[in-house]
Amino acid sequence: MIFPGRPRELGGTIEINDRRAVVAALVKSSANFSANVTIYTTYARAVGFTNNGRNQLSFVVGRAEEGVAPEVVARRISQDTNLRARTNNEFKWDTINYILANTGIPASFGAVIGLGIIVGVVVAGLTFNMFVADNIKQFASLKAIGVTNGTILQMVLVQALVVGAIGYAIGLGIVAWFFDTVPKVAVGLRGFYLPWEIAGGMALLTVAIMLVASMLSLRRVLTVDPAVVFRG
């Protein structure tokens, strides 16, 4: 868009709203969410490039002097100019809250995540059911021998958690590799990363899925009549 048919090069010139601009640096930033081009320049040049004067600027990025808290600076700017000034963290949360409140992203992403959980529970539940069905005589034998339901419950839960942990480790490894590798070659994925909160949340979700899936199958184990061991 900025360099149509030309290589991107430092020192090259481009035209913005009939004004000549010299490229002083190329920034490897994350992909812009709204697909607009982001140009970093000084305040004075930005006013000139926009043609609309200083009142039409969406954002002005500033940096607090060393030793001065950004929160203090932001409050002071708001008081003095009657404009909205936010710190880095406040701006991040403003953006997130705006997207949550005004776009369909939470619903669509939520539906995908919800579907993933349902598929996870169903697949894990069916797998556990097959495991239980295949081993029902062995479970019945254990009950006949004198193993209590409590011990069988522990056995199945330990198995579920071990299987869940292995699956989680493999899944997290693939996701970590993806976020570490793919954004380096796919510009559109720059800025994607794996925060520890997501990794931790997925761990809890995996435990929950394995517990629900194993509970669905456990009923069959706990109610199996040990006398089935004597039926052929």
Next chain:
Amino acid sequence: MTVAMNAPAGAAISLVSPAISCRGVVKSFGSGDVLIRVIHDVDLNVFAGQMTLLIGPSGCGKTTMISMIAGILTADQGEIDVFGTVVTKLKGDRLVKFRRENIGFIFQQFNLLPALTATENAAIPLIVQGVNESRANSKARDLLARLGLEKHLAKYPTQLSGGQQQRVAIARALVHEPRFIVCDEPTASLDAASGRAAMDLLKAAAVKPDRAVIVVTHDHRVFSFADRIISMSDGRVERTIDDPSQMDAN
């Protein structure tokens, strides 16, 4: 081969007073119009120091009978006494504990846990009783070695032949030195030679003066191993043969 027992020193072993006695045992399945009585007022005795065979055609009730004697099925009526404990009066955890401490099971399909080695399978009853795992495995290894499986201790059930799996099952039934061994068609999944070998082992290892062994079978080839045979038909005891050597196997 020697397999030690838990019986109190000097415990009297008598053929006159049975180790296991069933009196007036009745069992039905289903309800309402489809209520089917499968055991009709059965009285039978099993004596310690003997291998008792429970025989009869399929559906005659022999499996139901041993399930009730072993405390994994509840009788509708009657009383079952196993070494002085009235099993029919036990419920819940007390019944599970009784089975855990007093009964060894050998199943037709062996029912070994596929994820465990021969040693680990044989050690299960001890571990269930709370015995330290290394001690339980050590005892299981000794017993398996005495049953001729010293080269197969670390093998999984799928790596063993049917006869070897049955020997592991025999070890699992004996390792905790129970007073009562219940075998359900122990030779049904084995060829003739393996079946004879399993019965030889079972008789040598399991039959002890203070232990009762009951084998459900309709395999005529194993009748010669019996000390006593109880024949069932249509949910009733048809006859009891105290001297099987006099019996015509055909």
